[in-house]
Amino acid sequence: MSLPRLLSTTTRRAATVSAHLSTQRTLQTRTMASIPSTMKGVIIETTGGTEVLQYRTDLPVPSPGEGQVLVKNDYVGVNYIDTYFRTGLYPAPKYPYILGREAEGTVVKAGAGDLYGLREGDKVLMLSEGTYAEYTAANAAKAVKVKQGVEAKVGAAALLQGLTALTLIREAHPVKKGDWVLVHAAAGGTGLWLVQLLKAVGANLIGTASTREKVDLARKAGAEHMINYSHEDVRSKVMELTKDLGCVAVFDGVGKSTFDLSLDCLARKGSMVSFGNASGAVPPLTIARLSPKNARLMRPTLFGYITTREEFEHYVDELMEFVTKDKLDVRIHETYALSDVARAHNDLEGRKTTGKLLLDPSK
DSSP states (O other): OOHHHHHHHHHHHHHHHHHHHHHHHHHHHHHHHHSOSEEEEEEESSOSSGGGOEEEEEEEOOOOOTTEEEEEEEEEEEOHHHHHHHHTSSOOSSSSEEOOSEEEEEEEEEOSSOOTTOOTTOEEEEEOSOOSBSEEEEEGGGEEEOOTTOOTTHHHHHHHHHHHHHHIIIIISOOOTTOEEEESSTTSHHHHHHHHHHHHTTOEEEEEESSHHHHHHHHHHTOSEEEETTTSOHHHHHHHHTTTOOEEEEEEOSOTTTHHHHHHTEEEEEEEEEOOOTTOOOOOOOGGGGGGGTOEEEOOOGGGTSOSHHHHHHHHHHHHHHHHHSOOOOOEEEEEEGGGHHHHHHHHHTTOOOSEEEEETTO
């Protein structure tokens, strides 16, 4: 190649690289410029009923710190744990406090440190505090890219409740094919996940619900044996189905009002797994009550099972595998405007819902 042609080729390549870098800088500048200084969000400054929920439009947008990413939230999950912080059952770390524990959205800014491969523009699912807002600075260790084939809203609707149900049947009591298992509130958010996952692993499932509509919904999700506790005797029906042996595991997210019943329905050497307080916290008990059946009692939390990045990724991958390959029904009860958060909490606590409640932070 002649010297003039060589110089011309080199010049063109340099111009191309320069243009590419200029485009990248422009895109980064646009990304930074598109992040506002204030955002919509919901805070509490004291504990109480839904009247303490404050919808604000002037909250400062957080900045991602070491190991964090700033996520613009598309959909936010509503969970009972949010009501526990609102009422004071669980203490908030500080006030004012932004509620929320899960969301899906887009990474709009990356912090320093190990971000586990996450970059600006990635669609992600995350478990994080402070998700009742347009933007959340989330720890990258608890955020993952949305897997191919997972539709919008599904991640936010599946993550916390789906992981809770999955870790309950894998770790709190490893359920085997053929096991008799009792699930209270089988038509609720976590209840429907338990029903579908227990069916997928081959358990003999008994579910409870309070209305005919909820009984039908749980049956449709895979609960072969359902008990309407508004007019049926739960213990008698459980013993009839299990030939007086009881259930090897009881998953009880209701709490105070069902705890004694759950122990009564438990088999010898069974696992009593209390994981929620929908009806109130379970009072202290005398440990000797477990002796007649050599029963195991657990009060697990999800985050104790997904503490490490490896555990988190493992269970998210398995959950999404169930969703995409086993075609689990990710039932969404309703998507509420963020400004309508009080109604969402009232509906959840009033047990008027079946499936997942989501918030849209753009409204």
